[in-house]
Amino acid sequence: MSFEFIVRHTDRRSRVGEFSTPHGIVETPAFMAVGTLATVKALDPDDLRAMGAQMILANAYHLHLRPGDDVIRDLGGLHRFMGWDGPILTDSGGFQVFSLATLRTVDEKGVEFRSHIDGSRRVFTPESVMRIQRNLGADVIMQFDHVIPGQSNETTARDASERSIRWLARCAREFQTLTSEDDGTRPRQALFPIIQGGVHEHLRCEAVAAARAAGDWLGFAIGGLSVGEAKEEMYRILEVVDDSLPADRPRYLMGVGFPEDLVEGVRRGVDLFDCVAPTRMGRNGTVFTTDGRLNIKRAEYRLDPRPLDEGCKCAACSRFSRAYVRHLFVSDEILGLRLLSLHNVHFLVSLMSRARRALADGSFDAWSREWLARYHSRTQVPSA
Amino acid sequence: MSFEFIVRHTDRRSRVGEFSTPHGIVETPAFMAVGTLATVKALDPDDLRAMGAQMILANAYHLHLRPGDDVIRDLGGLHRFMGWDGPILTDSGGFQVFSLATLRTVDEKGVEFRSHIDGSRRVFTPESVMRIQRNLGADVIMQFDHVIPGQSNETTARDASERSIRWLARCAREFQTLTSEDDGTRPRQALFPIIQGGVHEHLRCEAVAAARAAGDWLGFAIGGLSVGEAKEEMYRILEVVDDSLPADRPRYLMGVGFPEDLVEGVRRGVDLFDCVAPTRMGRNGTVFTTDGRLNIKRAEYRLDPRPLDEGCKCAACSRFSRAYVRHLFVSDEILGLRLLSLHNVHFLVSLMSRARRALADGSFDAWSREWLARYHSRTQVPSA
Numbered sequence: 001m002s003f004e005f006i007v008r009h010t011d012r013r014s015r016v017g018e019f020s021t022p023h024g025i026v027e028t029p030a031f032m033a034v035g036t037l038a039t040v041k042a043l044d045p046d047d048l049r050a051m052g053a054q055m056i057l058a059n060a061y062h063l064h065l066r067p068g069d070d071v072i073r074d075l076g077g078l079h080r081f082m083g084w085d086g087p088i089l090t091d092s093g094g095f096q097v098f099s100l101a102t103l104r105t106v107d108e109k110g111v112e113f114r115s116h117i118d119g120s121r122r123v124f125t126p127e128s129v130m131r132i133q134r135n136l137g138a139d140v141i142m143q144f145d146h147v148i149p150g151q152s153n154e155t156t157a158r159d160a161s162e163r164s165i166r167w168l169a170r171c172a173r174e175f176q177t178l179t180s181e182d183d184g185t186r187p188r189q190a191l192f193p194i195i196q197g198g199v200h201e202h203l204r205c206e207a208v209a210a211a212r213a214a215g216d217w218l219g220f221a222i223g224g225l226s227v228g229e230a231k232e233e234m235y236r237i238l239e240v241v242d243d244s245l246p247a248d249r250p251r252y253l254m255g256v257g258f259p260e261d262l263v264e265g266v267r268r269g270v271d272l273f274d275c276v277a278p279t280r281m282g283r284n285g286t287v288f289t290t291d292g293r294l295n296i297k298r299a300e301y302r303l304d305p306r307p308l309d310e311g312c313k314c315a316a317c318s319r320f321s322r323a324y325v326r327h328l329f330v331s332d333e334i335l336g337l338r339l340l341s342l343h344n345v346h347f348l349v350s351l352m353s354r355a356r357r358a359l360a361d362g363s364f365d366a367w368s369r370e371w372l373a374r375y376h377s378r379t380q381v382p383s384a
Numbered sequence: 385m386s387f388e389f390i391v392r393h394t395d396r397r398s399r400v401g402e403f404s405t406p407h408g409i410v411e412t413p414a415f416m417a418v419g420t421l422a423t424v425k426a427l428d429p430d431d432l433r434a435m436g437a438q439m440i441l442a443n444a445y446h447l448h449l450r451p452g453d454d455v456i457r458d459l460g461g462l463h464r465f466m467g468w469d470g471p472i473l474t475d476s477g478g479f480q481v482f483s484l485a486t487l488r489t490v491d492e493k494g495v496e497f498r499s500h501i502d503g504s505r506r507v508f509t510p511e512s513v514m515r516i517q518r519n520l521g522a523d524v525i526m527q528f529d530h531v532i533p534g535q536s537n538e539t540t541a542r543d544a545s546e547r548s549i550r551w552l553a554r555c556a557r558e559f560q561t562l563t564s565e566d567d568g569t570r571p572r573q574a575l576f577p578i579i580q581g582g583v584h585e586h587l588r589c590e591a592v593a594a595a596r597a598a599g600d601w602l603g604f605a606i607g608g609l610s611v612g613e614a615k616e617e618m619y620r621i622l623e624v625v626d627d628s629l630p631a632d633r634p635r636y637l638m639g640v641g642f643p644e645d646l647v648e649g650v651r652r653g654v655d656l657f658d659c660v661a662p663t664r665m666g667r668n669g670t671v672f673t674t675d676g677r678l679n680i681k682r683a684e685y686r687l688d689p690r691p692l693d694e695g696c697k698c699a700a701c702s703r704f705s706r707a708y709v710r711h712l713f714v715s716d717e718i719l720g721l722r723l724l725s726l727h728n729v730h731f732l733v734s735l736m737s738r739a740r741r742a743l744a745d746g747s748f749d750a751w752s753r754e755w756l757a758r759y760h761s762r763t764q765v766p767s768a
Contacts, residue, residue, distance in 0.1 A: 038711070042718040045703075067686065067711040075689055075707055083703045302451065305459055319429075319467045323459055327422070327451040334426040334718055 003190045003218045005250050009359055013242050013269040016359035019219070019250045021087040021139040022188050023079065026054045028250060028271040029355055031262060031348040032089060034279065036062050038072070038082040041279045042334075042341040045083045051314060051346040052353060055139075056084060057274045060132045061093030061100070061124075065115050069135035077137035089274075092129050092142040094194070095223070095255070099147070106146065108163070126170035130191075134178045138189065140252075142221055143171040145194040150227030157198035165210045168193050172215055190218040192252065198224055199233045201240045208244040219250040222270070226256045235264055242269035259288050259351060260375055263368050266355050273352075278344030283337050285329050288347040290371075292378040296340065301326045308339075314346035315339075387574045387602045389634050393743055397626050397653040400743035403603070403634045405471040405523040406572050407463065410438045412634060412655040413739055415646060415732040416473060418663065420446050422456070422466040425663045426718075426725040429467045435698060435730040436737060439523075440468060441658045444516045445477030445484070445508075449499050453519035461521035473658075475638070476513050476526040478578070479607070483531070490530065492547070510554035514575075518562045522573065524636075526605055527555040529578040534611030541582035549594040552577050556599055574602040576636065582608055583617045585624045592628040603634040606654075610640040619648055626653035643672050643735060644759055647752050650739050657736075662728030667721050669713050672731040674755075676762040680724065685710045692723075698730035699723075 004020040019026040033040045033048060034057045040048060048056060058078055063069055072081050079085055101113035110125030129144035145164040148156055175191050193211040197203030222241055225234045245251055252272035253265050262273050285297045289309040307317035308325060316339035328336030358367040388404040403410040417424045417432060418441045424432060442462055447453055456465050463469055485497035494509030513528035529548040532540055559575050577595040581587030606625055609618045629635055636656035637649050646657050669681045673693040691701035692709060700723035712720030742751040
């Protein structure tokens with residue numbers, strides 16, 4: 001199967017569609033669970049399939065360091081390595097180079113840094129990052145970009161965004177070279193540009209225009225959001241980007257998010273989301289529910305026979321009480337981490353499934369307003 | 385269904401049979417996975433069902449402290465609490481009181497100790513331990529016994545064994561009182577005596593005789609083995625106990641064990657085994673294979689595309705390479721702990737299934753000798 005994106009219905013800015021990849025179709029809007037190190041933390045690929053997860057993420061920076069992208073290539077690529085035959089997207093490592101690695105120096109050529117694991121010296125260039133992602137073999141791969149702190153001033157943001165565009169051209173050339181060497185047995189991959197520009201509307205517009213001028217992309221990623229700016233700023237930028245991106249290509253909002261961010265994102269034309277929040281917060285005892293978040297550690301759940309979220313059909317809620325999950329969590333039992341991660345990822349996956357149904361039957365605007373009102377109605381537990 | 389034990393075939397000391405409980409039939413010989421805190425560490429009840437696990441264990445001492453046996457009773461009992469509708473056996477906590485708890489004083493009444501979790505003062509008596517196990521509601525429960533170090537001298541061993549017999553009588557009286565109050569809705573339970581006596585053959589014989597004189601038990605547990613004595617001593621004691629126990633009751637060898645111990649135990653008339661080894665060793669990176677143990681951390685497995693154990697049908701081996709499991713393990717990924725635990729428990733569960741087939745078709749003696757020879761043929765990795 002080759003790449004294709006079909007928009008089935010639209011409702012204001014929102015769309016429901018189908019994104020075809022060599023490893024299957026992704027019904028959009030969709031939440032992608034994050035498997036940084038070729039495993040969605042605490043979950044089994046069977047858990048993901050059972051909950052209806054369609055496409056998952058892995059990370060080029062992390063897998064380059066451990067176990068090595070060459071190891072994964074030699075073992076048949078990421079799909080076989082991690083036992084996931086559905087679509088996979090890899091992030092380029094741009095974000096990790098700038099957030100995890102140390103002693104970083106950036107120049108036009110690329111980024112020199114030290115590994116956060118063993119301090120070893122490494123260099124990432126647009127070209128090397130294409131080769132890494134080629135070795136991994138995900139269906140969708142990201143350009144290498146220059147990531148800056150969320151609240152950077154306009155000069156810094158412009159400089160990084162323009163460099164990212166120049167790096168996009170180099171990524172595209174290297175990707176072209178790599179794929180022209182194909183013997184026909186390697187999976188086809190789609191390269192997405194990453195739109196940067198911070199919270200500066202005109203920089204975002206310029207980035208979209210420059211990316212569009214640089215090629216006919218199969219999709220676009222939106223980077224540099226949910227990095228400390230106010231939610232209202234993120235929503236405003238999403239609308240600006242929605243206005244300037246082509247309607248017939250999927251948009252992937254990187255590293256977002258929380259349940260409410262997904263609904264707000266779909267309202268602003270986003271098709272794909274990813275975030276470590278559901279698994280990370282699960283491992284901290286935070287539970288997503290339709291009435292906001294709850295913290296399973298609280299004593300009030302000690303004898304609570306109800307499921308984590310009433311009405312939820314996940315493999316945790318259909319079998320276990322809050323009291324049991326709390327017992328597992330306070331006793332440091334691994335099953336507790338798995339059940340909480342499973343529930344939270346299922347929550348986002350099924351939230352997007354519900355959004356697709358509402359989009360298909362024309363009720364999305366009303367449904368999403370109601371959903372947001374209920375989610376925000378209870379006092380929320382501060383995030384863990 | 386009420387309790388019943390039917391021996392289908394025998395071969396020298398070995399037997400294949402069916403142990404019926406209120407929550408289903410256990411085909412014996414069988415390995416029971418240990419779910420100390422109402423969860424088999426790192427596994428899901430669905431994993432256990434899928435691998436053919438029949439009966440699992442939980443622990444009265446641990447569950448009394450966390451979350452409280454009263455909590456579990458109020459939530460409908462252990463089966464419902466932990467989502468396991470098959471047979472469950474609880475250990476009485478005798479072993480834990482003597483191995484985990486601190487500031488212990490023993491007298492004829494019982495044991496006073498401090499919780500290993502919060503130092504709180506507790507008293508276990510034969511009567512209170514019956515009430516705890518009644519609250520938990522497992523199918524098979526254990527008497528409260530006086531456990532001593534493995535290499536104790538004869539005087540100490542005799543003293544503890546005789547006290548355990550006196551406590552057995554008190555357990556039986558309390559159990560009778562509790563069950564006579566039944567309204568018919570509570571699950572029926574079987575109380576097993578625990579045969580003690582250390583490595584002293586005549587003490588073991590006296591313990592069996594005294595236990596048999598004290599009641600008509602639905603099964604017998606053999607305690608105080610695999611606690612530091614030489615393997616040959618354990619095997620000798622098992623033969624002595626086999627000679628004196630009634631043939632028409634199941635025998636449960638407590639806390640044993642390793643793959644080779646299971647085969648040697650079945651050769652000496654044991655029907656039920658339990659041990660934390662498969663999950664604990666799995667969490668340390670040790671893998672059971674038909675050629676002995678291997679340690680997944682070793683660099684030689686970095687690019688190894690083979691499953692953990694070739695020919696194994698478990699949910700880890702049927703999907704993942706040693707290279708992937710090693711990557712998960714060295715990266716501290718939770719899925720690695722689950723896959724290794726899953727494989728090791730599956731290894732023991734299917735080993736007993738294979739033993740039953742050999743017993744049924746009359747080939748057990750030859751099969752077990754061959755199996756042991758192959759298992760011992762390779763230099764083994766020291767246990768983790």
